[in-house]
Amino acid sequence: MSHALIIGAGPAGLMAAEVLAGAGHQVTLAEAKPSVGRKFLMAGKSGLNLTKAEPEDVFQAAFSPSSQIAPMLAAFGPDAVQDWARGLGQDVFTGSSARVFPKAMKASPLLRDWMARLAGLGCTVLTRWRWLGWDGDEAVFETPQGRRTLTPDVTVLALGGASWARLGSDGQWADILRGIGVAVAPFQPANMGFRIDWSDRMARHFGSPVKGTVLIAGDRRQRGEFVISERGLEGGGIYAVSRDLRDGAPLAIDLLPDWTAQQVADRLARPRGKASLSNHLRKALRLDPARLALLMEFGHPLPQGEALAALVKHLPIPHKGPRPMDEAISTAGGVAWDALDKDLMLTARPGVFCAGEMLDWEAPTGGYLLTGCLATGRWAGQAACAFL
Numbered sequence: 001m002s003h004a005l006i007i008g009a010g011p012a013g014l015m016a017a018e019v020l021a022g023a024g025h026q027v028t029l030a031e032a033k034p035s036v037g038r039k040f041l042m043a044g045k046s047g048l049n050l051t052k053a054e055p056e057d058v059f060q061a062a063f064s065p066s067s068q069i070a071p072m073l074a075a076f077g078p079d080a081v082q083d084w085a086r087g088l089g090q091d092v093f094t095g096s097s098a099r100v101f102p103k104a105m106k107a108s109p110l111l112r113d114w115m116a117r118l119a120g121l122g123c124t125v126l127t128r129w130r131w132l133g134w135d136g137d138e139a140v141f142e143t144p145q146g147r148r149t150l151t152p153d154v155t156v157l158a159l160g161g162a163s164w165a166r167l168g169s170d171g172q173w174a175d176i177l178r179g180i181g182v183a184v185a186p187f188q189p190a191n192m193g194f195r196i197d198w199s200d201r202m203a204r205h206f207g208s209p210v211k212g213t214v215l216i217a218g219d220r221r222q223r224g225e226f227v228i229s230e231r232g233l234e235g236g237g238i239y240a241v242s243r244d245l246r247d248g249a250p251l252a253i254d255l256l257p258d259w260t261a262q263q264v265a266d267r268l269a270r271p272r273g274k275a276s277l278s279n280h281l282r283k284a285l286r287l288d289p290a291r292l293a294l295l296m297e298f299g300h301p302l303p304q305g306e307a308l309a310a311l312v313k314h315l316p317i318p319h320k321g322p323r324p325m326d327e328a329i330s331t332a333g334g335v336a337w338d339a340l341d342k343d344l345m346l347t348a349r350p351g352v353f354c355a356g357e358m359l360d361w362e363a364p365t366g367g368y369l370l371t372g373c374l375a376t377g378r379w380a381g382q383a384a385c386a387f388l
Helices: 011-022 038-046 056-061 066-075 078-087 108-120 173-178 200-205 236-246 261-268 277-285 289-299 305-313 368-387
Strands: 003-007 026-031 092-094 099-102 124-127 130-135 138-143 146-150 154-157 184-190 208-210 214-217 220-223 226-229 232-234 251-254 330-335 352-354
Touching: 003 011, 011 026, 011 108, 011 154, 011 368, 038 108, 056 066, 066 368, 078 092, 078 099, 078 368, 130 173, 154 368, 173 184, 184 236, 200 289, 208 289, 214 236, 220 236, 226 236, 226 289, 232 236, 261 277, 261 305, 277 289, 289 305, 352 368
Parallel strands: 003 026, 003 154, 026 124, 154 352
Antiparallel strands: 092 099, 130 138, 138 146, 184 330, 208 226, 214 220, 214 251, 226 232
16 A cells, blocks of 8 residues: 655645545645644634635636646636535535635534544544655654654645744745755735834724725725724735735725715715814715725825815825735745646655645635635645556
8 A cells, every 4th residue: 555645734735635545545644733724723713715606717817826726726616615515514605705605604613524534534643743854765754752754655745835833834844845956936925914004093993894995906906895903904805905015016995986086076065064074074975984084094184176086086005015924814935836747746856746825826815725725735636646
């Protein structure tokens, strides 16, 4: 019986283990942390977004680079992810935004069922085993029992990116791979918030959601909700444009995307009477406190007339750049595609495959990230089976 070693017990690693064990191979799953799927469980705390039910071409276009990962998503896309979850006994539903969730919402029931399946297939799980690299054909680990080695017939690396180090994704593997000549693109934060130095008057709005706006990142317009936090702006809407902002696009907000500039100007031209400017803006434009606060913060001192209407439609947001990488939901960068063959095998080390977030791709939140990890883990697992 051939021996397959999977290093990293996140979604990509678990999927690769499932494929290899299901094909009858002996599988050892080595994880550096005390338990498996830590980032997976954290992602499910606010509702585990498994995937997004949308056409294949639309779904794949959300990934960068889409051309590299497209075959893997075509082989295991949104429909397949839903069928897989149902196969584990977890019914799913599709929300109004086309996002797909398990009915239990949490990640823990799915992970328990998944680990039970792997146990039934005979997988051995070793926790607190931190990979240190290779010594010849041996994979070397630091363990609670000291240095240990394994000599597998095939290896799948699923070591994660470089965010949320406390959950296991610290990116330290990059130096090991660079040491054997593997190209690794520098890590960058992805799906992250942006730092803003607020004035004192904004403190009462910390934690407030901002709804009904469109974020403008260069030429891109993105409707979505985000949050005013003590540290800046964060949340799904901001994450959706974070790649554009990280790459230098300016940020602005259309506070009334369903109104034309002329409609805004006509409303502002109504008699103000004795009302304060903020009350006039609130009543004339129907701005809630969060949107009004942003206008007062970044538009101060406010102009008048058509200039103010233009500001409402395009409010520039100066920021201090991304929040630190370890606060990001995911990272860009990782093992370069030209260091891999079409099967995700390292050309510098035959028999070693890579999967998940450690590959150089990125995607927004909303089910894309998890599907990408599952799809690449499955692809690498199948390729490892073929190699064996």
